[in-house]
Amino acid sequence: MPERTATVASRSGLHARPAALFAELAGEQPVDVTIAMQGQPEDEAMDAASILSLMTLGAAKGDVVVLRAEGDGADAALDALVKLLETDLDAE
Amino acid sequence: MQNFQGVGVSPGRIIGSVRQMPKPVSEPPSGERLAADVAPEDAVARLKAAAQSVHDELKARADSASGDGKAVLEATALMAKDTMLLKSAGKLINAGSSAERAIWEAGASVSEMLHNLGGYMAERATDVLDVRARIVAELRGVPAPGIPSSETPFILVAEDLAPADTATLNPAVVLALVTSGGGPQSHTAIIARSLGLPAVVAAHGVDEIADGSEVYVDGAAGFVALEPSDEHRASATAWAETSATLAAFDGNGTTADGHLVPLLANVGGAKDAVAAAGLGAQGVGLFRTEFCFLERDTEPSVDEQAAAYKAVFDAFPGKKVVLRTLDAGADKPLPFLTDATEPNPALGVRGYRTDFTTPGVLERQLEAIARAASESEADVWVMAPMISTAAEAGRFASLCAAAGIKTPGVMVEVPSAALTAATVLREVGFASLGTNDLTQYAMAADRQLGPLAELNTPWQPAVLRLVQLTVEGAAQEGAGREASGGAGAAKPVGVCGEAAADPALAVVLTGLGVTTLSMTARSLAAVGTVLKTVTLEQAQELARLALSAPSATEAREWVRAKLPVLEELGL
Numbered sequence: 001m002p003e004r005t006a007t008v009a010s011r012s013g014l015h016a017r018p019a020a021l022f023a024e025l026a027g028e029q030p031v032d033v034t035i036a037m038q039g040q041p042e043d044e045a046m047d048a049a050s051i052l053s054l055m056t057l058g059a060a061k062g063d064v065v066v067l068r069a070e071g072d073g074a075d076a077a078l079d080a081l082v083k084l085l086e087t088d089l090d091a092e
Numbered sequence: 093m094q095n096f097q098g099v100g101v102s103p104g105r106i107i108g109s110v111r112q113m114p115k116p117v118s119e120p121p122s123g124e125r126l127a128a129d130v131a132p133e134d135a136v137a138r139l140k141a142a143a144q145s146v147h148d149e150l151k152a153r154a155d156s157a158s159g160d161g162k163a164v165l166e167a168t169a170l171m172a173k174d175t176m177l178l179k180s181a182g183k184l185i186n187a188g189s190s191a192e193r194a195i196w197e198a199g200a201s202v203s204e205m206l207h208n209l210g211g212y213m214a215e216r217a218t219d220v221l222d223v224r225a226r227i228v229a230e231l232r233g234v235p236a237p238g239i240p241s242s243e244t245p246f247i248l249v250a251e252d253l254a255p256a257d258t259a260t261l262n263p264a265v266v267l268a269l270v271t272s273g274g275g276p277q278s279h280t281a282i283i284a285r286s287l288g289l290p291a292v293v294a295a296h297g298v299d300e301i302a303d304g305s306e307v308y309v310d311g312a313a314g315f316v317a318l319e320p321s322d323e324h325r326a327s328a329t330a331w332a333e334t335s336a337t338l339a340a341f342d343g344n345g346t347t348a349d350g351h352l353v354p355l356l357a358n359v360g361g362a363k364d365a366v367a368a369a370g371l372g373a374q375g376v377g378l379f380r381t382e383f384c385f386l387e388r389d390t391e392p393s394v395d396e397q398a399a400a401y402k403a404v405f406d407a408f409p410g411k412k413v414v415l416r417t418l419d420a421g422a423d424k425p426l427p428f429l430t431d432a433t434e435p436n437p438a439l440g441v442r443g444y445r446t447d448f449t450t451p452g453v454l455e456r457q458l459e460a461i462a463r464a465a466s467e468s469e470a471d472v473w474v475m476a477p478m479i480s481t482a483a484e485a486g487r488f489a490s491l492c493a494a495a496g497i498k499t500p501g502v503m504v505e506v507p508s509a510a511l512t513a514a515t516v517l518r519e520v521g522f523a524s525l526g527t528n529d530l531t532q533y534a535m536a537a538d539r540q541l542g543p544l545a546e547l548n549t550p551w552q553p554a555v556l557r558l559v560q561l562t563v564e565g566a567a568q569e570g571a572g573r574e575a576s577g578g579a580g581a582a583k584p585v586g587v588c589g590e591a592a593a594d595p596a597l598a599v600v601l602t603g604l605g606v607t608t609l610s611m612t613a614r615s616l617a618a619v620g621t622v623l624k625t626v627t628l629e630q631a632q633e634l635a636r637l638a639l640s641a642p643s644a645t646e647a648r649e650w651v652r653a654k655l656p657v658l659e660e661l662g663l
Contacts, residue, residue, distance in 0.1 A: 011390045012427050015212055020170060050176040051167070052220065055213050056205045059456045 003068040004078045005038060006085040013060040018089040023051040025084055029077035031069045038064040047082065098270070098295025099545055100314030101281035103618065103663045105331035106290050107320050108267040110305045111242060113250035113257075114235045117225040120192035124548050132186045135609025139181060139191040140173075142230040146223065149236070157420070168219045172227065177202055177220070192228050192600040199224030210433040215425075239266075243253025247307060249298050252542065253280040263287045268309045270316055272299045273542035277528050277547045277590060284311075285593055288614040292316055294545040314662050338661065341372035341616040345609065351628040355620055356412070356610035358588060362403035368613035370401035372620075375412035375471075377610020378588035379404055381457070382419050382426070389427050391453055397460035399468075405468035413470045414524060414588070414610070417457055418505065419443050419477040423540075429453060438532070443503075444488065458495035462463050462473065465497070475501035475524055480508045485519040503588075505529035510558040523562060525606070527589025531555050550591035551644040556604065559587070560639065563605035586610060595622035595663050596651050602628070603635030618663050625657045 010018040019053065025088060026033050026036035027049035034045035038048060059065055067078050126135055147169050154165035171177065177198050184194035199220055218299065222237070229236050239248065239257055245265045252273040253261075274293040284291030290311030298316060301307065309319035310327065317324055321363040345355035356369030356377030361384060365376060384400040385392060392400075405413055419441020420426040424574040429450050432448045434440040447454045458474070465472035476488040492500035501522035504510050509523075510530070517523060527550040532539045534555050537547040550556075566582040574580025586608035591597045593615035599622060601609060611619060626634070634651050641647035652658055 012212075017389060020167060023170065047175050050174050051170045052174045052176045052206075053200050055216060056176075056202070056209065058209050058213065074580075 001068050001070045001083050003066055004082045005064055005066050006082040008059050008061055008063050008065065009086045009088045011061055011088060011090040013040055013063070014057065014085075015055050016063075019051055019054040021089055022081070022084055023054055026081060029069070029080070030073040031077050032072045033067055033069045033077055033081060036068075038066055040066075042068070044071050069086045093317040094296045096270075096292075096298050096316040098272075098292040098298070098314045098316065099276055099549075100291075101276050101293050102269075102284035102289060102291040103312040104268065104288075104290025104335065105308070105310050105312075105324075105662045106247070106268050107306060107308050107325060107328045108245060108247040108306055110249050110301050110303060111240045111246040112299070112301070112303050113239060113248065113253075114229075114237050116251075117228050117232075117234075117237060120190060120196050120228065122193070124190040124193040125188055126185060128188050134186075135185045135191045135194075136182050138231065139179060139185065139195060139227070142191075142227050143173050143178060143195075146226045146230055146236075150223075150226075151419050157369065164219070167216070168223055171220055173224045173594075177223075177263060190233050194225050195224055195231075212425075212427065212432055213433065214264070216226065224462060226377070235270045238468065247309060249301055250280075251299065252278060252293075253283065254469070256331055261287075263289060265515060268292075268311065270298050270307075270309060271542075272296060275539065275542055275545035277531070277539040278539070278542070282590065285590070286612045288431060294542050310662070312658065327662065334661050338617040338621055340574075341620040343372040343374055345620055345623060347602065347626055347627075347628045348624055349627040351602075353606075353623060354412075354608045355616050355623075356414070356586075356588075356608055357613040357616070358610050359404060361400065362407065365407035368616075369407045371613040371616055373408075373613055373616060375408055375414075376404065377412075377414050377586055377592075377608055379413060379415040380419065381415060381417060382424055385418065385420070391428050391456070394456050394460045397457060398464040401461055401464035402468050405464055405470035405472060409469040411470060412473060414471060414473045414501070414586075417444070417454060417461075417474065417476050418446065420446055426542045438538070443505075444476040444484060445478055455491060455495070458491055458497060462496045471499075472497070473499040475503050475520075475522070477503045477526070478505055478529075479503060479516065480506045482515040482519055483595055485509075485516045489520050499533045504558075504585075505533065507534050507558055510562045510565075513524055513562040514568040515565075517566050517569040518572075520583075522584040522586070523566065524588045524610070525559055525562060525591075526585045527555065527559075527587060527591035530558060530589065534558055535591075546644065549644045549648075550589065550594075550597060551638070551648045553639055553641055553644070553647055556600065556635070556639050556647070559601065559606065560604050560635075567605075568600045582607065593619065594612040594620045596648065596655055596658055598623060598625055599631050599655065600639065600651055603631035603633070618661070622655065622663065623658055 033048040035048040036045035150169035166356045180193040181198035203217040203220040206213045234595040247268045248266050248606040249270045269284050271293045292314050308317040308324035345353045354374040356375045357373035358378040359365045360380045421430045422437040429446045485502050489500040499521045501520050505526040535547040537544040566585045570580050570582035587606050588610035592609040593611035595618045598619045638647040
């Protein structure tokens, strides 16, 4: 299954406004995307389009997360999401 | 005829029809099963439809809201159709649970997860519970929790109002606020004063008043009557007339014998400042700068801050504007400054103390203030919140000096600062009493708790004594300077808490020797009118009376009995 790792760049971590923006983009993808902290078992990965899942994940700035998706368009979807994660959204 | 007695927190006498805030949504019984004739997939579909309509309703409200309220509503709307929430409810439905019970349990477990994470996430836990209640209400076909929407004006009766409710409160249709819970310094009280709505809090039994009942509300006496009498009708009519004559403050705060007590306004930004200037405020006694920061995840730049401050200064050319540096923490968290996981935030790193953990933010703010001040004609004074010791005051003064700010001061909110006012004032140019927090800390009583309403009033003789000690400390410090050959005038001690907005208490504070009173601009007319009816000597006599009272209730009653003008004006 295609997967990517990404380092959370937003100062406030993956909650508040960055989480809302990320969940929105994940929901727009043609494939289901999951998110987990690096080192977490794959079956504990959560729905990346759920703002509540992202908040319970509790990823802070500098934490590394793993994104996974399968099917047509998975690679493009993952690339787009990684790019967003690695942008400091609080600075915008 | 039935009467209810509560605590009056915002004056006004009015008659109107009651709308109860919908009762909180009751918990679907534990173990409630899906009806035998309903297929689980139909129940899931019904739940999704309900969630979607709650989402749409919240989204529509977010679109018509602004500022803080908008951001909260947008996030809450997203939660309503969150896949995590709905999937876990779906599983429970497939296992035989009713849709109502399923979303209830799913919401509880998500909320608990967030709560256990602490900090920002813990604050969002209540939003999940709010969404859950709205979805259950939608499934049951009962009104959503929150302020009822109505075209015709009404008196809102509730258990208590939350800050989120006040964001959606339309003062054009809400005539008065009555709550069974809450205290004199609750959000309900603060919003009522700023909107100029009569309000009574902590009135037991008002939850039972039927929707549509006509009631009489006296927001000064804290009194609510079902089936108003002719006398009540006459009072309400008289109030409508006096409030019209009270509407104008002439911009000159003074006692009957000409002792000047400038009346200033509390503001949160340029809009408030312009409105306050229009209402005759003689300056600003409290500019809450954190309101320029509250919607932010990151610190605003110096340029941005300077522009926001200058906009307030420009509303008062040639007049005094007292600016309070960032007061973050406790009920006003800022993600870039405060640690929301503190177990006891009211006693934590808040106010000036955030400079211990996040140095630099305060210095940049002072730089922005100095720049804005140099570009405006206002007389800018700057004070730090939550100062506890003379050493902190001294350090703040040196930071101000380094930034080029001429008049540094401190807020007196922590009892230790009141008790050591003489040494604290040696370091700075003035003090301003923040009576809300001073009361909370002196009485060890959380401001928001209804059961502690009795403790949480600035009429508490212990709080008045702390005000007196601060004024005495200023006099002592002045005398010390004179003895060593300097100018001996006592440094100014103002009040900028809610206490100054109560006309009777304003008289007492004047009698205690407070030099300026700063309040929500709506209260200027009432305070100015009452102050003009007493001499300084009478005010001093009333201050002695209040200090000698055995309780807050008696202090208030004794003073009010000697100020018949309050009764005449319905204040």
